[in-house]
Every structure is written in C-alpha cells, then in structure tokens.
Amino acid sequence: MERALTFDVVRRFPRGPVVSARASWPLGSAPVTVLFGPSGAGKTTVLRALAGLVRPDAGEIVFDGETWFDADRGTFVPPQARGVGLLFQEYALFPHLSVAANVGFGLHRLPRAQREARVVELAERLGLSDLLRRRPGDLSGGQRQRVALARALAPRPRLLLLDEPLSALDAPTREALRGELRQFLERSGVPAVVVTHDRTEALALGDRLVVLVDGTVRQIGSVPEVFSAPVDAEVARVVGTENVFPSRLVRRADGLLVVRAGAAELVAIDPGGVEDEAYACVRAEDVVLEPPGGHESSAQNRLAGTVVARRDEGPLVRITVDCGVKLVALVTRASAERMGLAAGRPIAAVVKAPSVRIVPRRA
Numbered sequence: 001m002e003r004a005l006t007f008d009v010v011r012r013f014p015r016g017p018v019v020s021a022r023a024s025w026p027l028g029s030a031p032v033t034v035l036f037g038p039s040g041a042g043k044t045t046v047l048r049a050l051a052g053l054v055r056p057d058a059g060e061i062v063f064d065g066e067t068w069f070d071a072d073r074g075t076f077v078p079p080q081a082r083g084v085g086l087l088f089q090e091y092a093l094f095p096h097l098s099v100a101a102n103v104g105f106g107l108h109r110l111p112r113a114q115r116e117a118r119v120v121e122l123a124e125r126l127g128l129s130d131l132l133r134r135r136p137g138d139l140s141g142g143q144r145q146r147v148a149l150a151r152a153l154a155p156r157p158r159l160l161l162l163d164e165p166l167s168a169l170d171a172p173t174r175e176a177l178r179g180e181l182r183q184f185l186e187r188s189g190v191p192a193v194v195v196t197h198d199r200t201e202a203l204a205l206g207d208r209l210v211v212l213v214d215g216t217v218r219q220i221g222s223v224p225e226v227f228s229a230p231v232d233a234e235v236a237r238v239v240g241t242e243n244v245f246p247s248r249l250v251r252r253a254d255g256l257l258v259v260r261a262g263a264a265e266l267v268a269i270d271p272g273g274v275e276d277e278a279y280a281c282v283r284a285e286d287v288v289l290e291p292p293g294g295h296e297s298s299a300q301n302r303l304a305g306t307v308v309a310r311r312d313e314g315p316l317v318r319i320t321v322d323c324g325v326k327l328v329a330l331v332t333r334a335s336a337e338r339m340g341l342a343a344g345r346p347i348a349a350v351v352k353a354p355s356v357r358i359v360p361r362r363a
Helices: 043-051 099-103 112-125 141-153 171-188 199-205 223-228 233-238 333-338
Strands: 004-012 018-026 032-036 058-063 066-070 084-087 159-163 192-196 208-213 216-222 243-253 256-261 264-269 277-282 288-290 300-313 316-322 326-332 346-352 357-360
Touching (some): 004 043, 018 208, 032 199, 043 084, 043 159, 084 141, 099 112, 099 141, 112 141, 141 159, 192 199, 199 223, 208 223, 233 243, 256 277, 264 357, 300 333, 316 333, 316 346
Parallel strands (some): 084 159
Antiparallel strands (some): 004 018, 243 256, 256 264
16 A cells, blocks of 8 residues: 555634645655645644644544544544654744754653764754754754754654744745755655745745645645646636636637637637636746737737736836736846836737636636
C-alpha cells in the first residue's frame, strides 16, 4: 500500500463558518505540500487538526496507514503520540532559554550525550553553530526561524507542519529566506505541510498545492498545474488570475472554441465539458499590449481597446484596457513608457488562445 496522508474533517464554529475539507496525497514524492487559500479559508484549522491540537466534529485522519482520528470509532491520537513537528507563525521560542536549550527542548527523554549531539548536528545543518549560547531576543528574525525549524526537526518527526512560517519576518528578510527554507525542507527528508496565503511563497516552497476556498478543498495538484490550470473561477482568483470573466459559448471547431465575454469574443483551446456558460480566465502576464492595428490569426486574440487605468508597481506596471471587457495586463515600466501607456491611449491587447483558460460555471 502506498504511503499517504488522508484527511476528511469537519469543524464547526459557533455562529461562524464550517470547515469541511477532504484531501489525500502520497508521502513518497513531492515532499512539500502547501495548504493555500485566502484568510479564513480553513487552512490553519486543517493544520491544527493534523497536529492534534483541535478535535474535528466529524471525519477521519490517516497518516501512513495509522489512524490518528476517527469520529465514528472515537479514535483520537494525542499530539505527542503523532510524531509531528510544528513551526508556528511567531515561532514560540522560550525567551529565557538559550538556542541550544530551545532546539533540545523536545529531547528531554534522551540521554544527555545523545541530546547534545542531536543539537549540534542540527545547528551545523541550519547554520546555528555560532549562536547556541545566545537567547532568542539576541537573534534576527531569520535566525529565530532557523532555531524554530531546528527545534521542530530535533525529535525526528514523521511529519512537519508549518503555519505561515515567513509571516513574522519583514519583507526583505522574507524574500531572502524563501529559497533557504525550501532547501531546508527538501534536505530534511521529512514530508512537510505548509500553510500560506502568499502566492510567491506557495510557488517558492511547494511541490504540491491544496487550494482551500470557504472551508473546502477545491483543487489538488502540482504547483505549476494549479497556477496555470485552475479548475474553476474561484481557484483562478485565489491563485492570482487577474482576469476572470463570465462568458457564454458562441461556437467550437477544430479543437478551439469561441466565447463571448462582455462585448468581446475570445478564442480558446477547447477543454471539453463546456456547453453554454463558463468563465474565461487570463493571467495578466499573458496579455501583450501592442500598437493598434496589426494582423490577427486564429491562434490568438487581438482586441482593440483603450487604456482606462495605470498602476505602477515598482519595475512593473498594471494596465487596465477596455476592449469590450476590462482586461488587466502586466508590463514592464520600460514597455509602458515606450508605448506611452496612459488613460485614453488606444491600444491592442493580444492574448494567445492557449493562454485563455475556460472553466465551467458552478451550478
């Protein structure tokens, strides 16, 4: 039997939302799974249920063939018996203890020599060897994160759970540590589940994405698959597809279909399963802006329009074009200046047919 993590949990909150999430994935490959979604989607609730910190109202959790929770049978394995390592948002380090004591906190049952050897081993792997005598208050945010990760790994957990592991850091430190954290997780050899609502972190950290919306799992797949091919409009919005339009099927032929979104018609690859109403989804970076006119082919959409808004975002510029439907494009600042992109400027928005993702509307 393939090693897997499976959960089907229901958690009800008084006068609040209901989390009813179900998912399963193998443990042998793709070591980092990201629970991804907006705030309030139920990500942390699922993570705490996996850790045993909350007891769901219904359902079950099975890890590597071992039942951790089964509401019908009354099974509930406590957190300390699950072999789970936890890394919280604020790291929860003991301020009065040294780095060495923090890392070794969960090793109190080991003989002293073994405990100290394990602390030294992790300190070397995570670049903490020169910090073992310091206390958390004397460390930078990135150093505290490494200490918290070392403490979580020290007891040799079967599963590592991280709740928004970079959220406590300032933006420059967060950017610097994304790749480093990914390397640590990959080298640890322990399957990990990471909660985040940040798209950049999901892309940088994860192998697999589990998307939660309104307390339910809406899509599971590799990170590139989910970001490039969301299964519905809500997932498309969550993963950052800026252009999501209600549309209606006009015609289909030769593996292509034409849908009408607003006053515009879009050619897309026919995904099958679309009979009438759907959503057309286009990522802003897939929209190319060109001078008006030009040649149109069946493999692309060339929509004449007018710039209605411009928003500068550092080296990039977000342009909104009215071409029968409001279409957002993301271009470099150099391109925006070269084309004189400002409100009122005539422009053509070009989108290749494969870049238009068509998903059926939910009933």
